[in-house]
Amino acid sequence: MLLPAAGLKTILTIKNAGFVRVPARFLLRVVYVTFFLITVHPTQLQAQQQTTDDDEIVKVSTDLLVYPIRVRDKRGPGASPLTTGDLSVTDVNHVTAGFFLYPGGDRVSLVFALDESGSLRTIVSQQREAALELFDRFGERSQVAVMRFAEKPDLVAPFNKDTAIAGKAFEFPVRANQHTAIFDAAAAAVRAFDALPRFRSERRIVILISDGLDNASTTKAGSIIKRAQETQVSFYVIHLPLFTPRDGRLVVRPPTKGFRDLAEKTGGKYFLVGNASSALSLPENRSSNDLRPIFQAIEEDLRSQYLLGFYAGEASRDGRDHRFKVGMPAGVEYQVGDYGYSRTHEFSVKLSHP
Secondary structure, eight states: OOEEETTEEEEEEEEETTOOOOOHHHHHHIIIIISOOOOOOHHHHHHHOOOOOTTTBOOSSSEEEEEEEEEEEOSOTTOOOOOGGGOEEEOTTOOEEEEEEEETTSEEEEEEEEEOSTTHHHHHHHTHHHHHHHHHTSOTTOEEEEEEESSSEEEEEEEESOHHHHHHHTOOOOOOSOOOOHHHHHHHHHHGGGGSOOBTTEEEEEEEEEOSOOSSOOSOHHHHHHHHHHTTEEEEEEEOOOEEEETTEEEEOOOOTTTTHHHHTTTOOEEEOOOHHHHHSOGGGOOTTOOHHHHHHHHHHHHTEEEEEEEEOGGGOSSSOEEEEEEOOTTEEEEETTSOOBSEEEEEEEEEOO
């Protein structure tokens, strides 16, 4: 796969430590869909340098490639968080020019995208405190925005560190008999990050809460997923389903095609809330609408993630396929994309001038 960046064409693949050969069709999908390949254009980065946080600002001297990874740490509860110094790198050809490793929860820019159509208004409003508790557990450099949508998306609370502003955005009037444009809203949520400066350590996530039934979007799910991958935005989709009778029982109405893919193809996760039994119970007896367990699962997932990045050095720009390995300390395994957990993964990078 060729991706243009800074006048270069880049090919990047990965294999696990066992050097397993992966079919080309699978590599194509993984590189483009799952690995969130970043090859950052220098001029774009220069325009975004509006901060004095020099430790975090993305450098502009070389091509940067970043991967969200999930870590499985078996070292015990007293183990310190991983740092760049814990990485072991085998780079015989010297094709890399520096690595970094950042915890996934230190700096989070988060958009809550809330479906305000139909009966979801009451349920979503009830989750305000739980949602803001989730945000409060991220690092002090994190920020939150809130978008509401029915037929059209509305960024009612732009990015801010003040949870009081975000909290007010969870309160909204009833909007009955409206169509729902989920994918248009998802696209707007991704675009909301465009105005932010780019930091190496930042995770960008959207928590999308909806019934999954889109009947008004002009945007296709595939184009949103592609854009999210290119800009390193991950969706966590919370599905509050509607139910329909089938064969004498209630079943979940299937969401619109692509709804679940927003999470599964951008590095996030999909959560289905409730079941037919809970749908039939009295409101005061329902526990399935409490999203705290899901917010906790999202937090734990982000805590298990790190951002692994490296700069491609000049030696990689000869049009040849170069390999290097990145390993973790004993007791730590990590996962990249769809590949399994392993202590060491092998990467392959190929850069050439057009």
